[in-house]
Amino acid sequence: MKLSWKQGLGVWAATTSCLLLAVWLRYYLTDNGFIKEPNQTYDYIVVGAGTSGCVLAAKLAASNSKVLVIEAGGEPPWYSWIPIVAPILQGSEQYDWRFRTVPQKFAAGALHGNQAFWPQGKMVGGSGQMNFLIHATGSPSDYDSWKVPGWDSHTMKTALDGLTCWTKGIVKPFVARPSFLLDGESEMCRAPVLAENSTSCSENAQHFQCPSAAVKLQRVNATEKPLLKAFLDAGRACGHSVSEMDRWSDTGSFMASHNTIDGKAGQRWSTYSSHLMPAMKRYSNLHVLTKSSVTKLVWRRNKVIGIQYLDADGRIKHVKAGKEILLSAGTIKTTQILQQSGIGPPHVLEPLDIPIKADLPVGENLQDHLQVPLFVELNASVSLNIVKMLHPRQFWNYMVHGKGALATSGIEGIATLTKKREDGKPSEPYGMLILFNMGSINADVYTSVANIKKEVNFDPTFMVEKQG
């Protein structure tokens, strides 16, 4: 039987719709544990169901305490599990707080209003539900510069190493982890870092199984990605080292990106799926309240006893905490809640008539990195673009095998840059390169995503992939 192209398209559309429906049902119908009205009192209240809030809530619930998680956003949309759609969620009115920096005097000159976008997830799963899935362990010199006892790089490395586990390949001792990737290993898991149920690493290695709460990572395969290969070759050609490790090092190097993707399902890995979701199914002492934003902490004399929040209909409500309130609402919202509760510097609180409960430098010393997008034109059909992404074969490959373009985040390579100092040692990292393989046939897409002024005017042909 031979189908006309119209019939073929019909069959494709029907199959795709069924598969999409199946995925939708799988994510929507399995979620439970959400409540409409909270109890009056809990032992612990976790404010913000983002990356850390999900872990904290799961851990506390496992200890039999009564726990309320309160989240300003709602449940994440089903498509947020598809790695490639991150750019759609960022900037969305419903799922992103859509923060902007104040107009900058000395930076962001190419951006509208001299303001940089500052995406922060507003949903269960938080920014972990819409980020670009890059995994990095941090820079030892950062830990040391904090000068907080117990958080120095030596202690942190020992802690992280001890939590590393291997899932495939040869069982290796987990104590020293100079390179935790094995050749021929496409998926690995890291740590029951805060797993509800920490089995030892050697046990996991024997069974070649990730504990469900482990961080699932996927390394981009340079053999399959010509752009990544070119990126690594370029690093080598410029005299940088090319490493197979993730980034526990101050020595700059070029490497394939490790992305937090569950390789089997081709699905975004977030602490919502790994920690909060299973905990909600398992523990009846865990309540999750969505679409409710905390406005401030409630004091009795010098003790915080609860929270005030606006519910989904904008009504002011209160809940008490017998033991503790944990603020995990992100860099900006946590700061705002503290300041609105009277914890902050007088020069911020006094003009707003907020009675000062604690004069602390809350909100000071904010640091962030500026990202400078550089667009390049390619004379070969090697980038990922919307035409390739929407090819029926890609859908099929993703739905059936969890593979292909939709199962990638677009981030293929990472490089940290250091200089050699006079004593021969590397300087602190001064920059980072991210190879983002996302092509477009329309330059406006880039300028709008990056908030770049029209008059900055790239030559549009500069960004267009000529072939393919």
Ligand SMILES: *[C@@H]1O[C@H](CO)[C@@H](O)[C@H](O)[C@H]1NC(C)=O
């Ligand atoms: C990388 O891709 C090549 C070619 O498809 C394949 O032979 C190899 O096994 C892959 N490596 C890993 C680690 O998956």
Ligand SMILES: *[C@@H]1O[C@H](CO)[C@@H](O)[C@H](O)[C@H]1NC(C)=O
């Ligand atoms: C881990 O969880 C499993 C499944 O819930 C349970 O059977 C097992 O006893 C737990 N192990 C530990 C060490 O708590």
Ligand SMILES: *[C@@H]1O[C@H](CO)[C@@H](O)[C@H](O)[C@H]1NC(C)=O
């Ligand atoms: C909520 O209140 C009910 C009724 O008092 C109680 O049975 C239940 O354990 C409480 N749940 C939590 C999680 O606090």
Ligand SMILES: *[C@@H]1O[C@H](CO)[C@@H](O)[C@H](O)[C@H]1NC(C)=O
């Ligand atoms: C693009 O590639 C083709 C074929 O390899 C070559 O003939 C052409 O000169 C290239 N164009 C540019 C602008 O590099």
